[in-house]
Amino acid sequence: xxxxxxxxxxxxxxxxxxxxxxxxxxxxxxxxxxxxxxxxxxxxxxxxxxxxxxxxxxxxxxxxxxxxxxxxxxxxxxxxxxxxxxxxxxxxxxxxxxxxxxxxxxxxxxxxxxxxxxxxxxxxxxxxxxxxxxxxxxxxxxxxxxxxxxxxxxxxxxxxxxxxxxxxxxxxxxxxxxxxxxxxxxxxxxxxxxxxxxxxxxxxxxxxxxxxxxxxxxxxxxxxxxxxxxxxxxxxxxxxxxxxxxxxxxxxxxxxxxxxxxxxxxxxxxxxxxxxxxxxxxxxxxxxxxxxxxxxxxxxxxxxxxxxxxxxxxxxxxxxxxxxxxxxxxxxxxxxxxxxxxxxxxxxxxxxxxxxxxxxxxxxxxxxxxxxxxxxxxxxxxxxxxxxxxxxxxxxxxxxxxxxxxxxxxxxxxxxxxxxxxxxxxxxxxxxxxxxxxxxxxxxxxxxxxxxxxxxx
Ligand SMILES: Cc1cc2nc3c(=O)[nH]c(=O)nc-3n(C[C@H](O)[C@H](O)[C@H](O)COP(=O)(O)OP(=O)(O)OC[C@H]3O[C@@H](n4cnc5c(N)ncnc54)[C@H](O)[C@@H]3O)c2cc1C
Numbered sequence: 147x148x149x150x151x152x153x154x155x156x157x158x159x160x161x162x163x164x165x166x167x168x169x170x171x172x173x174x175x176x177x178x179x180x181x182x183x184x185x186x187x188x189x190x191x192x193x194x195x196x197x198x199x200x201x202x203x204x205x206x207x208x209x210x211x212x213x214x215x216x217x218x219x220x221x222x223x224x225x226x227x228x229x230x231x232x233x234x235x236x237x238x239x240x241x242x243x244x245x246x247x248x249x250x251x252x253x254x255x256x257x258x259x260x261x262x263x264x265x266x267x268x269x270x271x272x273x274x275x276x277x278x279x280x281x282x283x284x285x286x287x288x289x290x291x292x293x294x295x296x297x298x299x300x301x302x303x304x305x306x307x308x309x310x311x312x313x314x315x316x317x318x319x320x321x322x323x324x325x326x327x328x329x330x331x332x333x334x335x336x337x338x339x340x341x342x343x344x345x346x347x348x349x350x351x352x353x354x355x356x357x358x359x360x361x362x363x364x365x366x367x368x369x370x371x372x373x374x375x376x377x378x379x380x381x382x383x384x385x386x387x388x389x390x391x392x393x394x395x396x397x398x399x400x401x402x403x404x405x406x407x408x409x410x411x412x413x414x415x416x417x418x419x420x421x422x423x424x425x426x427x428x429x430x431x432x433x434x435x436x437x438x439x440x441x442x443x444x445x446x447x448x449x450x451x452x453x454x455x456x457x458x459x460x461x462x463x464x465x466x467x468x469x470x471x472x473x474x475x476x477x478x479x480x481x482x483x484x485x486x487x488x489x490x491x492x493x494x495x496x497x498x499x500x501x502x503x504x505x506x507x508x509x510x511x512x513x514x515x516x517x518x519x520x521x522x523x524x525x526x527x528x529x530x531x532x533x534x535x536x537x538x539x540x541x542x543x544x545x546x547x548x549x550x551x552x553x554x555x556x557x558x559x560x561x562x563x564x565x566x567x568x569x570x571x572x573x574x575x576x577x578x579x580x581x582x583x584x585x586x587x588x589x590x591x592x593x594x595x596x597x598x599x600x601x602x603x
Contacts, residue, residue, distance in 0.1 A: 147310075147321060147322065147323050148176075148320075148322045148323065149174075149322070149323040149324075149325060150174050150175055150176045150322065150323070150324055150325070151168075151173040151174045151175060151324070151325055151326040151327075151597075151598070152164075152168050152173050152174075152175045152176075152324055152326055152327055152328070152329060152594065152597055152598070153175070153176045153177075153178065153311050153322055153324040153327075153328050153329070154168070154175060154176070154177045154178070154328075154329045154331055155177075155178050155297045155311070155328065155329065155330050155331060155332045155363075155364055155367075156177075156178075156179065156180070156186060156330070156331040156332035156333055156359075156364065156566070156568075157177055157179040157184035157185065157186065157276075157291065157331075158184070158185060158186030158187060158188040158189075158276075158331065158333055158357065158566060158567075158586065159186075159188040159272075159275065159276070159566065159583055159586040159587055159590065160331035160333075160565040160566025160567070160568075160586035160587070160589065160590035161177055161179075161329070161331035161332075161565075161566070161590065162184065162276055162279040162280065162283070162590070163279065163565075163586065163587045163590035163591050164329050164331055164565060164590040164591065164593055164594045165177050165279070165283050165289055165291070166249060166279050166282045166283060167590070167591040167594040167595070168289065168594045168598070169282065169283060169286035169288060169289040170286075171594065171595075171598055172288060173288065173326070173594070173598055174288050175286075175288060175289045175290070176289075176290050176291075176292065176322060176324075177283075177289065177290070177291045177292070178292050178295040178296070178297050178311070178313050179291060179292065179293050179294075179295060179359075180294070180295065180296035180297070180332070180359040180363070181293070181294070181357075181358060181359045182293050182294050183293070184276050184280060184291075185272070185273070185276045185357070186333045186357035186359060186360060187333055187334070187336070187356045187357040187360055187537070187538060187567065188272050188275070188276060188357070188583065188586070189272045189273050189276055189357075190272075190355065190356065190357060190393065191272050191582075191583060192269075192398070192455035192456055192579075193269050193270045193271060193272045193275075193455060193583070194257070194259055194267035194268070194269055194455075194456075194579050194580040194583065195243075195246075195253075195267070195268045195269075195270060195580045195583045195584050195587070196215060196219075196239075196262075196266055196267065196268075196578060196579065196580030196581045196584045197215075197239050197240060197242070197243040197266060197268050197580075197584065198210040198211055198212050198214060198215035198239065198240070198266055199211055199212060199240050200240065200243050200253075200268065202253060202256055202268060203256065203264075203265070203266065206256055206265070208256070208264050208265055208266070209264070210264045210266055212236045212239060212240065213236075214263060214264070215236065215239065215266065216232055216233070216235070216236045217263075218261050218262060218263050218514060218515075218578055219232055219235075219261070219573075219578050219581060220232060220574070221261075221514075222260075222261040222422055222514070222574075222576040222577065222578045223573055223574025223575055223576050223577075223578075224380075224574055224575030224576055225574070225575075226380075226574040226575050227571065227572060227573060227574030228376065228571035228572060228574075230546070230547040231545070231547055231571050231572045231585075231589075232572065233547075234547040234588070234589075234592070235572070235581075235584065235585060235588055235589075238588045238591075238592065239584065239588060242584070242587050242588045242591070243268065245587075245591070246270075246275070246587060249278060249279060249282060250278035250279075250281070250282075251270055251274070251275045251278055251279075252270065252271065252274055252275075252278075253268045253269065253270055254269055254270070254271065255269045255451075255454065256268060256269070257269065257451065257454065257456070257457065258403070258512070258513050258514075258516045258517065259400070259403060259456060259513060259579035259580065260400075260403070260422045260423045260424070260513060260514070260577070260578060260579040261422055261513070261514050261576070261577070261578030261579060261581075262513055262514055262516055262578065262579065262580075263514055263515040263516050264516060265516070266580070267579055267580045268580070269454070269455075270583075272583075292315060294315070294316075295313050295314065295315045296313060296314050296359075296363065297311050297312070297313045297332070297363065297364075297367065298312045298313055298314060298319070298363075298367075299311075299312040299367060299370070300312075300328060300367045300368075300370065300371060300562070301321070302371070302561075305560075306560060307560040307561040308324075308327075308328050308371060308559065308560065308561035308562045309323060309324055309325065309328075309561050310322065310323055310324070311324060311328055324561070326561075326597050326598060327561050327562070327563050327596075327597030327598075328561060328562055328563065329549075329563045329564065329565060329590075329593045329594065329597065330364040330367070330368060330543070330551070330562070330563070330564040330565075330568050331364075331564070331565050331566050331568065331586075331590060331593075332359075332360075332363055332364030332568055333356075333357055333359070333360040333364070333566060333567045333568060334356065334360050334362065334538050334539030334540065334542065334567040334568065335360060335361060335362030335365060335539050336354055336355070336356035336360055336536045336537060336538060336539050337354060337356050337357070337358065337359075337360045337361050338360075338361040338362045341361075341362045341365075342354075342536065345378055345381060345541070346381040346536070346539075348381075348431070349381065349382075349383050349431075349534070349536050351431075351436060352383040352427075352431070352533070352534045352535055352536045353383075353387055353389075353391055353392075353533065353534070353535035353536065354535070354536050355387070355391065355392070355393055355535045355536070355537050356536070356537055356538065360567075362539075364543075364564070364568045365542065365543060365568060368543045368551055368559075368562065368564065368568075369543075371551075371559055371562065372553040372554070372559060373543040373544065373551045373552070373553060373559060373562070374543065374544040374552055374553055374554040375541065375542065375543060375544065375570055376541065376542065376543075376544045376569075376570030376571035377540060377541035377542070377570040377571060377573060377574065377575075378541045378570070379575075380540070380541065380573070380574065380575045380576065381539060381540070381541050382424040382425070382427055382428055382576075382577075383424070383427040383428075383431070383534035383535055383536045383537070384423050384424060384427055384534065384535055384536075384537050384538075385408075385423045385424075385426035385427035385430050385532060385533075385534055386398050386399060386400045386402075386423055386426075386440070386456075386532050387532060387533055387534070387535045388462075388467050388530065388531060388532065388533070389531060389532075389533045390467075391535060396455055396458070396461065397462075397465070397467060398455070398456060398535075399440065399456065399457070399458075399459055399462045399467075399530055399532075400423065400456045400457060401440045401442045401446055401457075401459055401528070401530065402419035402420075402426070402440055403419075403420070403456075403457075403512050403513040403517075404442070404446050404449040404457060404512060405442065405445065405446040405449070405512060405517075405519050405520050405522075406419070406440045406441060406442030406446050406522075406528075407419055407440070407441050407442070407491075407492070407495055407522065408426065408430070408438050408439070408440055408441070408532070409438065409439055409441055409481075409483065409488065409491060410433040410434060410437065410438050411433065411434050411435060411437050411438075411482070411483060412434065412483065412484070412487060413478065413483030413484050413485075413487035413488040413491055414487060414491055415491055415495065415506060415507060416429055416430075416432075416433060416438075416507075417429040417430075417507055418507040418508050418509045419507075419509060420509055420510070420511045420512060420513050420514060420519075421514075422514075422576045422577065422578070423579075424576055424577050425576060427534040430532070430533070430534055431534055436533065436534075437531070437533075438531075438532055438533075439481050439483075439529045439530060439531050439532065440529065440530045440532050441477065441481075441492075441522065441527065441528070441529050442459075442522060442527070442528050443522045443523060443524045443525065443526075443527050443528070444524040444525060444526055444527075445520050445521075445522075445523075445524050446459075446520070446522075446528075447459055447460075447526075447528060459528070459530075462530060463528075467530060467531075468528050468529065468530050469481065469528065469529040469530075470526050470527075470528055471526060471527055471529075472525045472526050472527070473525065473527070474488060474489055474492065474527060476527075477527045477529055480529060481529050481531070492522050494506065495509075495521075495522065496521035496522060496523060499519045499520070499521060500521060538567055538577075538582055539567065540567065540570065540572075540573045540577060540582065541570045542564075542567065542568045542569045542570035542571075543564055543568060543569055543570060544569075544570060544571055545563075545564050545565075545569045545571065545589075546558060547592075548592060548593075548596040549563045549564060549565055549589050549592045549593030549596050549597075550562070550563055550596060551563060551564050563593040563594075563596060563597050564593065565585075565586065565589035565590040565592070565593040566582075566585065566586040566589065566590060567582060567586065569585070569589065572585050
């Protein structure tokens with residue numbers, strides 16, 4: 147039987163960081179990728195990574211710290227995050243940023259997004275990142291990648307240790323031995339309707355945008371061997387997609403984090419727009435016919451960021467996804483809401499934020515604790531019909547801070563490790579932008595280190 151030290155399942159960011167780490171540590175590794183290419187949800191992502199205290203922030207005059215990053219993460223996560231995972235992220239985040247830079251990943255800009263008290267979304271081009279890691283891996287004689295090779299089941303040896311993987315290759319079932327460990331890096335289940343129906347029936351009707359191979363295979367393989375689950379009650383979609391959005395083509399805009407408001411079909415606001423776009427998604431789904439619009443003015447439009455995955459509002463305009471009008475009367479007509487209600491909504495909002503805090507929903511900032519909203523008053527006015535998409539599941543199998551998969555009794559499952567979106571516990575009740583790619587990179591490497599040195603907790 148073919149034998150390796152480590153077998154890694156999945157070639158997204160977690161699996162690729164794990165492969166490079168293992169390659170550098172001299173381990174004999176096989177990466178199995180279900181699809182015919184690498185990247186999973188990673189290459190569809192907006193590319194924001196949450197790091198604090200970086201040279202980029204320093205150059206931009208932004209004062210940030212690991213402590214502030216963790217505080218935000220825990221606040222957004224409703225205080226139910228697994229603190230051992232969050233603190234581990236804190237210990238490794240800055241080193242991981244440097245590691246990624248040293249391994250050729252290009253960070254091109256900084257923005258404040260969901261959950262950030264300062265701009266700390268370090269933006270990568272996810273394709274460039276995966277390609278860069280792949281180039282490294284190809285140079286390691288000790289690391290092999292097999293494409294179109296979906297893992298199917300995990301098997302234990304007589305001592306109860308997971309040490310074999312059954313997978314399909316060229317239409318034939320194969321079994322491979324992993325003497326030091328199996329690392330599950332197979333992503334979430336945003337493309338598995340059965341699992342979504344089971345665990346997130348509230349998201350019926352939400353768009354599904356995720357890697358084509360993200361069916362939760364790794365979760366099921368881990369469940370068979372007793373893995374515990376975390377964060378299932380907090381499955382949420384993400385707000386801000388045009389209803390026609392299908393996938394990689396960008397049809398997302400977060401004008402509300404630059405000062406836009408969100409109104410329902412009655413022309414009324416229904417939420418504090420500065421909160422996490424996951425919670426915005428929940429609120430938007432409760433509105434009549436689940437329809438809502440982001441509304442903004444030229445002051446906000448002027449903050450459009452060229453080529454940014456979330457803030458390029460000019461791109462949305464060029465793609466004819468925006469209503470652009472000169473008066474509120476025309477705006478009300480375009481989005482079919484009562485004019486007098488829309489005027490009242492905007493006038494109350496403008497008055498409120500000019501007084502420092504609007505009374506209806508308590509908005510004081512643009513995103514989380516960052517930025518100051520401006521009144522919506524300068525024509526032309528813009529509206530963007532927006533809905534919710536299931537992008538990333540986040541709820542996942544329980545792991546220790548060393549990336550070992552654990553059972554409901556808190557015991558490790560020997561030989562089994564996991565990293566990336568397949569793991570739960572880290573985000574708690576809410577997700578801070580950039581923390582998912584961040585955790586994939588941080589914990590992908592940690593899982594390898596643990597497997598190779600047999601960390602026992
Ligand atoms: C549109 C969108 C925007 C996003 N934006 C951001 C963002 O800006 N910042 C952020 O932090 N997060 C973002 N996310 C979430 C983030 O992209 C993912 O959570 C992260 O990329 C997960 O990385 P991963 O390596 O764990 O999984 P993935 O990148 O999904 O990789 C998993 C891989 O495993 C493979 N696989 C699955 N099953 C098997 C099997 N049985 N055998 C072998 N291989 C298998 C898959 O084919 C896939 O290649 C976004 C997600 C989407 C969809």
